Amino acid sequence: MKAVRIDPANCLCGAIFIGTGAFFAVQASALGIGSALQMGSGFFPMLLAVVLIGLGLLLVVRALRTEGEPIGQFAVRGMLLILPSPIVFGFTINTLGFMPALFLTCFVACFASVRMSVAMAVLVSAVVTAFSIVVFSYALGLPYPLLGTWLDYR
Amino acid sequence: MDLLSNLIFGLSTATSVVNLGFCFAGVLLGTLIGVLPGIGPTATIALLLPITIQIGDPVSSIIMLSGVYYGAQYGGSTTAILINLPGEASSAVTAIDGYQMARNGRAGVALAVAAIGSFFAGTVSTLLIAIFAVPLTEVALRFGAAEYCSLMVVGLVCATALAHGSIVKALGMALIGLLLGLVGVDIYAGTPRFNLGIVELSDGLNFVAVAVGVFGIAEILRNLENEHGRDVLAAKITGLMPTRTDFRRMLAPIVRGTALGSLLGILPGGGATLAAFASYAVEKQVSKNPDEFGKGAIAGVAGPESANNAGAQTSFIPMLTLGIPANPVMALMIGAMIIYGIVPGPNIVAEQPALFWGVIASMWIGNLMLVILNLPLIGLWVRLLTVPYYVLFPTIMGFCAIGVYSVSSNVYDLYTVAFFGLAGYILIKLRCEPAPLLLGFVLGPLLEENLRRALLLSHGDPTVFVTRPISAALLLIALIVMAAVLVPAVRREREVVFAKED
Numbered sequence: 001m002k003a004v005r006i007d008p009a010n011c012l013c014g015a016i017f018i019g020t021g022a023f024f025a026v027q028a029s030a031l032g033i034g035s036a037l038q039m040g041s042g043f044f045p046m047l048l049a050v051v052l053i054g055l056g057l058l059l060v061v062r063a064l065r066t067e068g069e070p071i072g073q074f075a076v077r078g079m080l081l082i083l084p085s086p087i088v089f090g091f092t093i094n095t096l097g098f099m100p101a102l103f104l105t106c107f108v109a110c111f112a113s114v115r116m117s118v119a120m121a122v123l124v125s126a127v128v129t130a131f132s133i134v135v136f137s138y139a140l141g142l143p144y145p146l147l148g149t150w151l152d153y154r
Numbered sequence: 155m156d157l158l159s160n161l162i163f164g165l166s167t168a169t170s171v172v173n174l175g176f177c178f179a180g181v182l183l184g185t186l187i188g189v190l191p192g193i194g195p196t197a198t199i200a201l202l203l204p205i206t207i208q209i210g211d212p213v214s215s216i217i218m219l220s221g222v223y224y225g226a227q228y229g230g231s232t233t234a235i236l237i238n239l240p241g242e243a244s245s246a247v248t249a250i251d252g253y254q255m256a257r258n259g260r261a262g263v264a265l266a267v268a269a270i271g272s273f274f275a276g277t278v279s280t281l282l283i284a285i286f287a288v289p290l291t292e293v294a295l296r297f298g299a300a301e302y303c304s305l306m307v308v309g310l311v312c313a314t315a316l317a318h319g320s321i322v323k324a325l326g327m328a329l330i331g332l333l334l335g336l337v338g339v340d341i342y343a344g345t346p347r348f349n350l351g352i353v354e355l356s357d358g359l360n361f362v363a364v365a366v367g368v369f370g371i372a373e374i375l376r377n378l379e380n381e382h383g384r385d386v387l388a389a390k391i392t393g394l395m396p397t398r399t400d401f402r403r404m405l406a407p408i409v410r411g412t413a414l415g416s417l418l419g420i421l422p423g424g425g426a427t428l429a430a431f432a433s434y435a436v437e438k439q440v441s442k443n444p445d446e447f448g449k450g451a452i453a454g455v456a457g458p459e460s461a462n463n464a465g466a467q468t469s470f471i472p473m474l475t476l477g478i479p480a481n482p483v484m485a486l487m488i489g490a491m492i493i494y495g496i497v498p499g500p501n502i503v504a505e506q507p508a509l510f511w512g513v514i515a516s517m518w519i520g521n522l523m524l525v526i527l528n529l530p531l532i533g534l535w536v537r538l539l540t541v542p543y544y545v546l547f548p549t550i551m552g553f554c555a556i557g558v559y560s561v562s563s564n565v566y567d568l569y570t571v572a573f574f575g576l577a578g579y580i581l582i583k584l585r586c587e588p589a590p591l592l593l594g595f596v597l598g599p600l601l602e603e604n605l606r607r608a609l610l611l612s613h614g615d616p617t618v619f620v621t622r623p624i625s626a627a628l629l630l631i632a633l634i635v636m637a638a639v640l641v642p643a644v645r646r647e648r649e650v651v652f653a654k655e656d
Contacts, residue, residue: 009583009584009585010320010323010584012584013323013326013581013584013585013586016580016581016584017326017330020330020333021329024333024348027347027348031340031345031347039342039606039609040343041340041342041343041345041347042347044336044601044602044605044606045333045336045347045348048329048332048333048336049333051329052326052329052330052333055322055325055326055329056326058322059320059322059323059326062322071583071584072379072583073379074379074579074583075375075376075378075379075579077378078374078375078378078379079375079576079579082371082374082375082378082547082551082575083371083572083575083576084572085551085554085555085572086551086554086555086558086568086569086571086572086575087568087569087572089555089559089568090559090565090566090568090569091565093559093565094565101555102552102555102556105551105552105555106548106549106551106552107548109547109548109551109552110544110548112378112547113378113543113544113547115542115544116544120544120545121548124545124548124549125548125552128548128549128552129552132552132553132556136205136556136560142208142556142560
């Protein structure tokens with residue numbers, strides 16, 4: 001039986017193109033297309049989305065005919081700990097304040113490396129936080145309260 | 155002569171104490187991130203963007219940001235030569251022969267050659283910018299909406315043609331970028347678009363967030379795939395001065411590299427990296443003894459180093475004169491100007507002469523600072539490399555969070571960063587080029603605005619793009635570039651050049 005030749009990277013890439021194009025196309029059609037003279041909000045996006053879907057289809061068709069290299073390993077631990085890092089900052093900047101938010105942000109990111117120890121993580125986060133407070137809050141005057149609403153004891 | 159008086163005006167702006175300070179800070183920081191792998195000028199400039207707003211002066215901000223960009227070229231070559239670890243993509247080719255020279259005990263000479271070549275290229279390209287800027291803006295002032303639209307099409311086409319790998323994928327990335335740029339409010343109708351009902355996204359996706367996510371976070375994730383140590387070759391650096399024969403052998407490559415780099419830097423999608431690789435290929439072709447390439451040929455260091463510096467600086471030309479970004483870094487500079495309320499385009503020369511000529515003059519000053527800085531401080535840079543990466547990247551993440559949030563104190567920007575970090579990483583794993591995405595993102599709203607305006611002015615007649623001469627000429631260029639890249643012979647050559655990068 002002939003093995004199915006597939007190029008996984010291009011196939012997935014094509015799928016992403018098609019998906020993204022479809023997403024924008026659906027929304028664009030709801031916005032109203034209009035004509036060339038009276039371009040609706042959705043005219044240009046729809047145009048782009050259609051071309052994108054076309055390219056995606058081209059990629060998928062091509063990918064199903066050639067053998068390609070495998071995609072390679074993903075940095076799973078990295079993704080699980082780096083990506084939440086800015087999100088943590090987003091959640092805590094207003095509630096906990098600049099200082100704890102930054103500390104937690106760095107702390108979470110630290111563990112994305114297998115070589116990090118807890119002590120080292122605390123140290124690095126503390127140094128970065130201290131440095132940032134000096135440079136950003138005092139020297140550059142960014143107006144973020146160091147301690148946020150939850151921790152406000154005044 | 156006008157040019158001379160303009161240059162003197164620029165020098166007087168650039169040599170104020172404040173601007174000298176910012177230039178110095180920029181080139182120092184640039185060298186630092188050039189030396190450190192894992193963070194590049196694009197992400198750094200994106201992060202510095204909101205911080206430079208605190209400075210308050212657009213001239214100083216752009217001087218500093220420019221310094222970061224070409225400073226990174228210098229820093230990248232230092233580590234490429236000393237430890238075979240290019241800090242920047244554009245220095246990857248310097249590592250080939252530069253590291254071999256270091257292993258033969260000629261590290262000092264290699265570094266000196268790189269510095270001299272870069273400085274020469276920096277001087278020449280600064281002059282080129284000064285000479286060509288004004289005539290170019292005069293042409294650009296005759297641009298109408300149709301011409302702008304066609305110009306951006308040319309820019310995007312060039313960016314996809316000069317990107318790595320598959321053109322189809324690069325084009326797709328550009329389209330995705332264009333679509334993402336349209337998120338927000340439709341300027342003609344005032345209706346919100348594509349914001350998924352999230353009010354905070356009505357102003358569009360935060361440009362800094364997208365840039366930092368795709369270029370910064372994705373890069374960190376890539377580096378975390380397999381963590382292995384870096385071997386720092388503590389090379390003893392003696393004998394910095396090249397010999398007479400060395401000088402003779404590096405002269406021609408430096409001139410060729412500068413010419414090639416200047417040309418390729420102007421093309422959108424070109425820039426420092428492509429210039430460096432093209433220069434290496436050229437030097438190998440014209441050399442009288444091509445076998446010495448790969449074993450420590452001076453031409454292999456002199457040519458690419460001059461080319462990457464020239465490419466980095468001439469990529470400012472389309473940005474300063476036409477308002478078109480040639481690469482992601484220029485897109486960020488445009489972003490910086492927009493934040494200051496300066497509309498990029500041909501009017502900058504007339505409306506903001508201090509900015510225009512000040513930035514040009516500061517480039518030369520910056521190059522001078524770099525030559526003086528780098529050679530004595532090499533020991534420091536090398537020692538910096540012993541800082542382990544797992545300490546570095548949490549620091550980078552911390553600054554990412556602060557930088558992105560400080561643009562508009564919008565928590566959704568941070569979610570945007572995380573999302574685009576993930577998306578950027580996936581796309582890189584799928585071997586798609588991120589640069590066309592950022593270019594598309596910046597050009598998207600502009601392209602649409604001009605397209606609609608052109609069609610409105612012509613009463614819905616699409617032939618306006620080919621009946622107006624400048625517009626027709628630009629579209630023809632776009633077609634030629636597209637066709638040229640698809641021709642099989644050029645395709646093979648392209649793969650050869652890009653294969654060397656992998």
